[in-house]
Amino acid sequence: MYLKSCKVLQEKIHKKNVYPFNIPSLQHLQELEFPTNVTFFVGENGSGKSTLLEAIADRCDFNTAGGGRQNSYEVHEAQSALGEFLRLSWLPKITNGFFLRSETFYQFASHIDLLESHPNKYAAFGGKSLHHQSHGESFLSLFMNRFKGKAIYLLDEPEAALSPTRQLSLLKIMKDLEHEAQFIIATHSPILLGYPNATIYNFDCEPIEAIRYEETIHYIVTKRFLHAPEAIFAELFDEERES
Template sequence: MYLKSCKVLQDTIPNKQVYPFNIPSLQELHELEFPTNVTFFVGENGSGKSTLLEAIADRCDFNTAGGGRQNLYEVHKAESSLGEYIRLSWLPKISNGFFLRSETFYQFASHIDLLEHPNKYAAFGGKSLHHQSHGESFLALFMNRFRGKAIYLLDEPEAALSPTRQLSLLKIIKDLEHEAQFIIATHSPILLGYPDATIYSFDNGEIEAIRYEETIHYIVTKRFLAAPDSILRELFDEERES
């Protein structure tokens, strides 16, 4: 591992009643450790998982719109205010890596197109990311850009990946596991199945380590696949009653 822990300087936050400092899971966070090379953040939308991941990217000096340290471009979005109040502990410190932000990946692809470097597509399979499907462009990034000693921060990478390609991402992570560190915010029960990973849940107003089988993603998916007709009937009956 490279990133050992993330500390939130709670005593220095001027106003904990404003976003993102009023997110319950972040209000209670003082230090989060990363004991394995692969860590997942899980939780409902608004639980704080992507907010913390973006703050870590900010402290890594990655572009918080997506990219690495050398990807300088602007996207209209809120800045990572949480990043000013966290501190990262490294052993050893590394500077190589990438922050994948699914919702601004289009703008990242446009940024690459505008570069004047003759080999600008070498890290993306040899052609513009805009000339590939959404899923193909994500895999091209993972297969060609991800390598060596680095930290990779991925915010909902499954957004563009079919189940089969999510399995391909798991294989890529496995191939890099002994060199690279991954921190991934996800809703995917497939990705969460990665063996021996650390999983942090951001639900219930706190951040706690849980087992794969304890995630709501696993529980709901397993229940649905076991009896889809029953689940749908129950769901639709509830809608009619309401």
């Protein structure tokens, strides 16, 4: 393991009524530990999981718009306000890794295209421009070619571009790297969340708490829908008529 925990310096935050410090899950967060090599952040949109992941990326000196330490480019509002109030505890500390920010991946791909041309320009991305691959193919090319060795990988909703089959491919990549790499992933995917023996933190709770896979709303809703979709539709459509 590399990143052991992150600590929020609450005593240094003086304006807790403004974003992102007013997010309920983060308002009183003191410390979060990472006891396994795979950790998931789950919660509804706006629950703070991506905000914390971005702050961790900031403290790792990764580009908060997406990329690693060597990727320098600008994206509007890609800075992390929480980052300066976060302290990371390492054992040992590593500098290699990558932050995948799904919503700005297009800009990251453009950044790679604009780099000075050389023979190995696209070596970490399947040998060709990410813009010359489908969205899902570009994500998978990144995972297959860039992810290797001792590193920490921070992924913000990687399932956004991945089919269910490609999500399984990502799980296989993670498994192949389990003795070398650490993953922290913010996700809504019940497939990814099924990774064996992962730590899952629920950001819909105050304070944030670890839960089992079967306790996640993602698992519960998906299982219920697959078992009885007609019942789900009946509830949804009856509610619409009543409203």
